[in-house]
Amino acid sequence: MSPANLVEITALNISFGSNSVIDNVSMTLKPGEITTLIGPNGAGKTTLVKAVLGLLSPTSGTIRRASTLRIGYMPQKLHIDTTFPLTVERFLKTAAFASIEDRCLALQAVRAEHLLKQSVHSLSGGEMQRVLLARALLRKPELLVLDEPAQGVDINGQTELYRLIASIRDKYNCAVLMISHDLHLVMAATDQVICLNHHICCSGHPEQVSADPSYIELFGIPGAENLALYSHHHNHQHNNHGDILPLSEETENDHSHCGGHH
Numbered sequence: 001m002s003p004a005n006l007v008e009i010t011a012l013n014i015s016f017g018s019n020s021v022i023d024n025v026s027m028t029l030k031p032g033e034i035t036t037l038i039g040p041n042g043a044g045k046t047t048l049v050k051a052v053l054g055l056l057s058p059t060s061g062t063i064r065r066a067s068t069l070r071i072g073y074m075p076q077k078l079h080i081d082t083t084f085p086l087t088v089e090r091f092l093k094t095a096a097f098a099s100i101e102d103r104c105l106a107l108q109a110v111r112a113e114h115l116l117k118q119s120v121h122s123l124s125g126g127e128m129q130r131v132l133l134a135r136a137l138l139r140k141p142e143l144l145v146l147d148e149p150a151q152g153v154d155i156n157g158q159t160e161l162y163r164l165i166a167s168i169r170d171k172y173n174c175a176v177l178m179i180s181h182d183l184h185l186v187m188a189a190t191d192q193v194i195c196l197n198h199h200i201c202c203s204g205h206p207e208q209v210s211a212d213p214s215y216i217e218l219f220g221i222p223g224a225e226n227l228a229l230y231s232h233h234h235n236h237q238h239n240n241h242g243d244i245l246p247l248s249e250e251t252e253n254d255h256s257h258c259g260g261h262h
């Protein structure tokens with residue numbers, strides 16, 4: 001396995017009985033790279049994520065993980081009994097062995113330190129997702145796996161959440177693998193898009209995928225137009241002081257670069 005990769009998936013097949021859900025999928029996850037899985041309902045996105053997490057075994061093919069890989073997982077939704085009194089602080093304590101400092105740092109990273117003493121039952125959709133994200137960060141993950149992180153979050157909150165995910169990637173240099181249906185919102189904050197419909201229909205940088213005929217066939221032209229509208233052209237980068245710098249030829253051609261551009 002290449003030391004540059006955190007996860008290497010080769011010719012993966014997963015079937016449930018005669019139902020072939022994952023068909024010959026190969027992909028890699030690298031530190032500092034955000035990979036977004038898109039695809040229609042039932043395409044196998046959750047199945048693929050479960051396989052990456054080690055919760056499902058391949059029918060054939062291989063999944064190699066870097067030894068001692070630490071994974072932080074943010075579930076789509078967490079059902080907490082509303083009769084059970086639970087503050088954010090207690091909720092984070094139940095999740096992983098972590099010091100008070102770690103819990104505060106994780107909450108700071110998601111800009112939710114003010115919620116520490118609040119009941120989890122009183123949080124808004126966006127606040128709850130940020131607390132779930134903080135919980136995933138407690139493991140100091142090298143790979144962060146997010147299953148539809150913006151579920152139940154209003155449109156402004158969604159944009160902010162995806163920005164937050166990109167800033168967490170920058171800060172921790174972790175890989176991010178996420179499932180998303182918010183195609184137009186996610187495009188600006190992703191390095192690699194994998195369009196899955198059991199097999200990989202197309203993959204690559206957001207701009208490439210949104211122009212791919214198999215993507216347009218799956219999601220239609222309006223979807224593609226939206227993406228073109230929202231897709232982010234990296235025509236500059238920033239130094240550590242926030243000054244705008246022209247792109248070097250190398251970075252201009254490499255949209256998966258994860259340095260100071262936005």
Ligand SMILES: Nc1ncnc2c1ncn2[C@@H]1O[C@H](COP(=O)(O)OP(=O)(O)OP(=O)(O)O)[C@@H](O)[C@H]1O
Pocket residue numbers: 016021039040041042043044045046047048
């Ligand atoms: N444990 C299982 N046993 C049998 N079939 C399963 C199992 N898990 C998933 N499937 C089937 O595999 C297919 C893909 O499911 P999966 O949840 O991976 O899709 P998805 O792309 O995440 O869909 P959605 O966008 O609707 O969440 C579905 O037809 C589902 O019924």
